[in-house]
Amino acid sequence: MSATDDYDYLFKIVLIGDSGVGKSNLLLRFHKNEFNGGQRETIGVEFATKTIEFDNVHVKAQVWDTAGQERYRAVTSAFYRGSLGALLVYDITRHDSFRNAERWLSELREYAGEDCIVMLVGNKSDLRHLRAVSAEEAKAFSENSRLSFIETSAKDSTNVETAFTRIIKEIYHRRK
Numbered sequence: 001m002s003a004t005d006d007y008d009y010l011f012k013i014v015l016i017g018d019s020g021v022g023k024s025n026l027l028l029r030f031h032k033n034e035f036n037g038g039q040r041e042t043i044g045v046e047f048a049t050k051t052i053e054f055d056n057v058h059v060k061a062q063v064w065d066t067a068g069q070e071r072y073r074a075v076t077s078a079f080y081r082g083s084l085g086a087l088l089v090y091d092i093t094r095h096d097s098f099r100n101a102e103r104w105l106s107e108l109r110e111y112a113g114e115d116c117i118v119m120l121v122g123n124k125s126d127l128r129h130l131r132a133v134s135a136e137e138a139k140a141f142s143e144n145s146r147l148s149f150i151e152t153s154a155k156d157s158t159n160v161e162t163a164f165t166r167i168i169k170e171i172y173h174r175r176k
């Protein structure tokens with residue numbers, strides 16, 4: 001492959017979950033290896049892209065972030081349309097954000113379809129002293145709903161690259 005922006009596949013992936021769980025920072029970490037620790041809401045981009053290579057293929061991930069409209073539960077069908085994967089994010093220190101994962105999942109299934117590959121992401125794993133959702137509880141939910149599961153920290157970078165790479169590979173293998 002000659003040009004660096006050439007790719008074999010383009011996968012749309014959406015970030016969903018309650019406001020404040022760290023969606024925008026997960027994308028910022030993946031896209032620019034940066035973190036925004038401020039209390040002010042991250043000014044999100046509409047989407048960011050990154051191309052990864054494995055098995056001699058180049059996959060361009062187009063990762064969509066909400067612009068804060070999730071606070072009003074006003075994420076539109078256009079946001080979900082055509083997405084092949086979703087990172088369903090909760091905050092391990094906020095049990096309500098975990099309980100709401102079920103609602104996010106049904107909305108996703110409604111608009112993106114049953115084939116959209118979903119990974120449950122427990123973010124803020126660096127805040128282990130404030131943990132309110134055990135990994136066992138999250139794992140049980142993910143297995144019942146046939147999702148993969150990972151814990152991440154956008155702050156200290158733990159598993160962020162792994163989460164994105166894993167869902168991209170899952171989508172790729174499902175397509176074959």
Ligand code: GDP
Binds near residue numbers: 018039
């Ligand atoms: P969003 O509303 O889901 O997009 O969440 P943001 O990315 O805007 O993050 C909300 C708040 O949580 C911000 O104050 C971030 O600095 C903070 N935050 C995000 N990810 C992490 C993380 O992994 N660890 C910690 N300690 N804080 C985080």
Ligand code: MG
Binds near residue numbers: 023
């Ligand atoms: Mg955000």
